[in-house]
Amino acid sequence: MRKTFKRAVPVLVVAAIGVAAWTVKTTSQARPMPSNRNGDWPYYTADIHGTKYSSLDQVNQNNFKNLEVAWRFKTDNLGTRPEYKLEGTPLAINGVLYTTAGTRRSVIALDGKTGELIWSHSYREGNRAAIAPRQLSGRGVAYWTDGKGDERVLYVTTGYRLVALNAKNGSMVNAFGEGGVVDLKKGAVFGKGQQIDLETGEIGLHSTPLVVKDVVIVGSSFKEGMTVKTHNNTKGLVRAYDVKTGKLLWTFNTIPRPGEFGNDSWENESWAINGNTGVWTQMTADEEAGLVYLPVEDPTSDFYGGHRPGNNLFGDSLVCVDVKTGQRKWHYQIVHHPIWDYDLSSAPILLDVTVDGKPMKAVALPSKEAFLYVFNRITGQPIWPIEEKPVPQSDVPMEKTSPTQPFPTKPPAYARQAVTVDELINFTPELNAQAKELVSKYRLGPMFLPGVVSKAEGPIAALTIGTTGGGTNWPGAGADPDTGIVYAQAANAGVAPIGLVEPPPGFSDIKYVAGTAGQPFVEREGPGFGSAADSPLRGGAVQRAAEAERAAGRGAATPAPAAAAGGRGAAPQGGGGGLTVQGLPLLKPPYGVLNAIDVNKGELKWQVPHGDTPDAVRNSPALRGLNIPKTGQQGSVGLLVTKTLVVLGDPQVTTTPEHPRGAMLRAYNKDTGAEVGAVFMPAPQSGSPMTYKGQDGRQYIVVAVSGGAYSGEFISFAIPGGGERPTTQQ
């Protein structure tokens, strides 16, 4: 007996110490992994499945309209000048926000309750950032933790470096890469595999990295592809690194090399003289299955493919790869031989649904095409048939278009896909007649109408929609993972003319670039290009001299006149370069819509216009006396989804009887699409909203606004006086 007792005591003591140690560890270090089911927002898309969903419901249909501004954070001084294109969606982990901000693309941590700056980090890159293809603050950061106290924030700099920061204090993690940095330009190639110049080589990124367990995955982006200087541009790629050490784990070449599957879809060895084909938007992953989903963009030159005959895999394809090896598991090409700027623009959304009574692991891809492409995410099989149908063929010299393109049978299109005579403005017969007269000099046609060589006597261009701006563009869509409903905003009036001209002598080796016959040639470089913190100031005289050099055909070292909005930036403002009728949009409303798509059934559940009727329409003398129903607004905005609400803001400012000059952040009933509340913002939504639980127990909604006279600001809303209070007590 005594013996047993003696032996038992040490065991008990050890056990007691063990329990005490475990308790201490729990409270000070180990914490449940952050989750959007727990009041966090640990991914750009809320979760790794791309849903933009939060289970928080303190803000609901009854009280949304009572939201008040809790705090604001201006980004003016995070760089050498204020930014007017703040596009980030912050992360929230345990009540602390992390995001990129400012013309420097600094990284900041904010107290989620007060907006106070906790720390900020910035990386000076000099000329490498000044000439980078993707400038300004980008879309945000990624977060990783080992669950035991090591917390990191990862982001890609303007100059294309992957940086790991200590989330507690913003210092660079020495153990990652070299002093916290992996130079992503190393390994980026052009041609048959030639390393690009580390300073001047073209490659960059706006989107955030994707963290999948202990792997961090990074995409690639380039300048706008409408007026490329060479078809032999840098080649896109996706790479995975060990999140702790920065060691390269695998590379997926989106342009297959000789011997790799798909290489023969680049006829005449054209794989060797083309590039782009990056993954510039957000990726998602199925952690259990170990699969990553890559939405791929166009190959070099968005509107002309004469130097790359063939289908050009994996351009405009959804590719599924193994997270451990980067091996392709399946792919589906959304556009064959891409020449419409139909880049796959946003996160593929992973949902577990029930189709015809059977459980189905699905991936639903929103798109500029305004189709939601739905596949079995394990096998790649389309859930409903996607039919190859004949489409118009190009008459541009040396262009060889695909005879067919894929058309999903379900769900139906959720925004306009073509500009036809039936879509023209028709508030009055006079306006309709003027519109018909205007478009008579352009080519009209169904979806997949190819661009034309621009002729001053006509056709000036092919009129398309959804190509450059979408449809659904970079802000993407969201979903309720519990019901299998996707919510997708779509621009619906962004007419995009596609006309081609021969480039000025010496400008490029490509035969055709985007342009209009009879108009001076304009190089389109990228949203915000030239506005990064490191971009040089140049006096007017210096600028004119540089332009004279360019006109003489010598490639200038300094950037050419830049383009603002483009395919990956904001959607075109109504009309696109004079395509308006008495100041009104060319197409009839709705100009922008919010959709609910049931992925269980493949059906459109509801569609409503989103956004106030624009001032130019409401106040138009041509429409005086007419009662115009709410038209919604042209533009691309992102959303978030909660238990009861879909929340998104207006892409434009208006002045209405209900509110002074500004934009509204709106909440919609998920079941019906009825608007249940709106709160005022002083500027348009320019970054997608997110929501989280603060350390005070309150639910906050944060959104980036900027544009016009208003420089970038994060605005945080909450219910006044709200605390830990169940919604049933409202």
Next chain:
Amino acid sequence: MRLKFLAYALIPLATAAIVVAQDKSVWDGIYTDDQANRGKQLYSDACASCHGPELTGGEMAPPLVGGDFTSDWNGLTVGDLFERMRISMPQNAPGSLTGAQNADILAFVLQANKFPSGQTELAKDAMMLKGIKFETKKPGH
């Protein structure tokens, strides 16, 4: 006594001057034709490549004439528009134009939108221009 009376008489005058300044809008002839002509050349060099030779914009940049443009700035001040230009334009060389150059270009843009010209040039200072309202509707209409 007389001084006091004078002081009282002067107050309404002073008040009137301030009121006039605050009531100024784009309809009050706030730039000169010469200034707009200078602005036209500068616009062509620095702005037309994105905003279009006819200011109609395009996929690269918004229009600077017409309803879309004026409703975007309606209710703000000329100073707000001036500051946005001065800080962030032209996009590939923001801040490279002088205050005077920005004022001249702005005068040209106002002329293109058919706001009337007058005897005084547009000032080259945002703070001063903040006193001038940008209004799409002519007062009294």
